[in-house]
Amino acid sequence: MSQDLKTAIVELDRDAVPALVTQRLEAGDDPLEILGDCRAGMTLVGERFEEGEYFLAELLISAELFKEAVALLDPHLEEAGSRETAGVVVLATMRGDIHDLGKNIFATLLRAHAFEVHDLGVNVEPTHLVDEVQELKPDFVGFSSLITTAFDSTRQAIEMLEDKGLRAGVKIMLGGGVTTPGLAKHLRADFQTSDASTGVTYCLEEAAAAGT
Numbered sequence: 001m002s003q004d005l006k007t008a009i010v011e012l013d014r015d016a017v018p019a020l021v022t023q024r025l026e027a028g029d030d031p032l033e034i035l036g037d038c039r040a041g042m043t044l045v046g047e048r049f050e051e052g053e054y055f056l057a058e059l060l061i062s063a064e065l066f067k068e069a070v071a072l073l074d075p076h077l078e079e080a081g082s083r084e085t086a087g088v089v090v091l092a093t094m095r096g097d098i099h100d101l102g103k104n105i106f107a108t109l110l111r112a113h114a115f116e117v118h119d120l121g122v123n124v125e126p127t128h129l130v131d132e133v134q135e136l137k138p139d140f141v142g143f144s145s146l147i148t149t150a151f152d153s154t155r156q157a158i159e160m161l162e163d164k165g166l167r168a169g170v171k172i173m174l175g176g177g178v179t180t181p182g183l184a185k186h187l188r189a190d191f192q193t194s195d196a197s198t199g200v201t202y203c204l205e206e207a208a209a210a211g212t
């Protein structure tokens with residue numbers, strides 16, 4: 001069954017994708033597992049794009065299908081726990097990058113765990129991010145990166161946080177398909193992942209450690 005959803009995404013099957021998601025939710029499958037299969041399908045779409053088999057139109061269609069799947073999964077991902085704020089998180093996709101599907105999922109999962117999330121959107125200028133950090137004083141800043149050309153604006157933002165003395169108070173996270181542990185080390189980030197659930201676990205652990 002899990003293979004079916006991945007295939008339905010990569011084959012851009014607009015009927016099968018929502019049908020399979022609904023079917024699996026009704027069967028009691030873990031929404032995170034269903035999400036993981038959708039993401040695996042998107043990775044295959046990316047591979048076909050890279051190989052010249054798919055073009056921008058197919059990327060766009062896959063993004064629409066993915067959004068439709070997430071809309072079905074969202075209420076199940078949002079089954080929140082406590083009311084008390086676990087911490088404040090600023091999220092952004094930086095200048096040069098307009099990919100936001102993964103960032104939006106991370107935001108949903110964080111909110112489900114009682115974090116206060118300020119999502120600055122996509123194509124964010126480093127100066128705007130720094131202004132927001134100054135204003136909101138978050139516990140975490142999460143950068144979502146799907147395209148290598150946005151590394152520069154991410155580095156600029158981190159350097160500006162350092163220069164303005166704002167870096168020490170926040171944990172910096174990198175997430176998204178193109179991020180790696182090496183990049184995190186280079187940018188002096190505190191944490192890196194390509195999995196939203198792992199990111200949430202990190203935030204929960206850090207918030208718990210800060211609270212003790």
Ligand code: B12
Binds near residue numbers: 097103105143144200
């Ligand atoms: C869908 C898609 C698009 C859509 C985006 C729609 C949208 N609203 O996001 C559209 C069609 C707009 C698009 C455009 C382009 N794309 Co595109 N796209 C993709 C594709 C197929 C899927 C990305 C995706 O959404 N995956 C699913 C999500 C759920 O996964 P994710 O983002 O990794 O997120 C997960 C985790 O990483 C984590 N996470 C995400 N962010 C964060 C942040 C933090 C802090 C944490 C903790 C966790 C976390 O949470 C998620 C769930 O676990 C990828 C292929 C791939 N392999 O990724 C190419 C891909 C990213 N695109 C690519 C390219 C080249 C482009 C274009 C330049 C194409 C063009 N010629 O115009 C443009 C770029 C425009 C720009 N300036 O940004 C390349 C990038 C290559 C590179 N190495 O830099 C890829 C890799 C395709 C490829 N293999 O060549 N694209």
